[in-house]
Amino acid sequence: MFFEWQANQAVTLRCVGKYAETHDAVSIRLSELSESLLFQFKPGQFINLGVEIAGKMEFRAYSISSAVEDEHLQLTIKRVAGGKVSNYIIDSLLPGDTVQALPPAGDFNCIDHPPQTINGHAKALLISAGCGVTPVFSMAAYWLNNRDNVDIAFLHIARSPEETIYFDQLETLDAIYPNFRLELLLKNNHGTSHPQGRLNADWITQLVPDFKERTIYLCGPNQFMLDTQQYLKQLDFDMNQFYQESFTPAPREDVQLSDENTMVAVPDFSQSIQARKGQVLADVLEGAGLPVIVACRSGICGSCKCKVRAGSVSSTSQETLTPEEIEQGYVLACSSTIQSDLDVQIG
Known part of the structure; x- marks a missing residue:
């Protein structure tokens, strides 16, 4: 049976698991209160999660990192300076606690925007940094679990192996799936065979030489996404095959407060x-x-x-x-x- 979301109304879910991913990031798993139900969403989407802090319900948007039709929703949350909700979840939310959740939303997903098929083959390039790995990890899991035979190049940028969210899972996928190729670019690559460096146009062409044949899905910190988008334009990538996630407010440069x-x-x-x-x-x-x-x-x-x-x-x-x-x-x-x-x- 599938969990039924309530239009744009918040529902109550229970935290049934909490796991450290890195020193500053945790994954939480959320389930229906009374029975095991499967959750449906479009891989890449997010939910608005509400927790009560100091007597007030605070909502924030978090990408779903679990696979479609699991018996839980998984969210992976990274500590941020001044992050009231994120830091509360990391420090205080416990298994057994309840939260509020709005239905999955977001245009950034691989159902509404599937990878293009060329000569009978679909090829995708997932590019992420930091906690931006969460929605694209869900996309990869969807393609692999549903045997869609999508050729997946997974390019992730992180500081070190210890600070790479899903490090073990990504290496495992790379080892067992012939259609999944991990390219991990680290600032400090000690103890690994992964390359060390900072992403630029040259690294894209070196790590994923056939990137122009792929549909690209990008998620990460705002400046990282802006830089990556510029690298792709410099490389004459067809931006009609480019999709990105962003929770960054649009600038209001033309709006000023009035005395009126x-x-x-x-x-x-x-x-x-x-x-x-x-x-x-x-x-x-x-x-x-x-x-x-x-x-x-x-x-x-x-x-x-x-x-x-x-x-x-x-x-x-x-x-x-x-x-x-x-x-x-x-x-x-x-x-x-x-x-x-x-x-x-x-x-």
């Missing part, structure tokens, strides 16, 4: 909130203690969708909204700045 005051009315909660023109709508709603879920803060998860019934906002992302929703006035609060007095409906 506005009012944000939320009639369903009997609230009228004073704000300034140019403020991010999500910040205003959160500041008033309203139950808006803001997880990725980049307009790609859709958790903060709300309806502007009157007034205007300026939006930098509508990625998860349908044309019908946009027509009806729905916006993503994390990616929308206030331009006038508003009447808002949450959810």
Whole structure:
């Protein structure tokens, strides 16, 4: 039987396992509360995970690293400076604890964007760094488990073997699957036969000479992804066969806070909130203690969708909204700045 997600409503899951991957990263496994059910998602997608910290439910987006139709969801979480939720999970979440989770989401996946087939063969290049390995690891597991016969080149960049998430699993896949080739580029390669260096265009051509024949999926820290994208363009890669994940907010270089005051009315909660023109709508709603879920803060998860019934906002992302929703006035609060007095409906 399959686990049933509840539209855009949070469900309660239980942590049934917690494992150290590196000194600063753990994997947690989440299952249904009462029975063993299989989880469906598109490999590469993420969930918005909610944990209660100091009496407040805090949501953040984490990529799923488990295989499709496992009896659990696995998330791998790395410690980050100032990371309220990530660090809480690493330090305090225990097996047996419950969490909240929104349904899997995200356009970065290998179902909606399968690798192109050339002369009857599908070839993929997965490029990752740090915790960016999680969604592409799930993609590789999907292709290998479903015997799709996808030729997989897995290029991962890390500091050292000890700081490489899934180091043993990746080497095992490389050893047993003829259609999986691991290329691990390390800053410090002590004790391994993997090369040492920093990723650049030359390393891509050296490690994956046939990269132009592959569909590329990229995930990692923002600057790493920007640099990698530039290397691929320099190498004349067909960017129509390029996909990347990013939870980084779109820049708002053209938006400045104004001295002009506005009012944000939320009639369903009997609230009228004073704000300034140019403020991010999500910040205003959160500041008033309203139950808006803001997880990725980049307009790609859709958790903060709300309806502007009157007034205007300026939006930098509508990625998860349908044309019908946009027509009806729905916006993503994390990616929308206030331009006038508003009447808002949450959810």
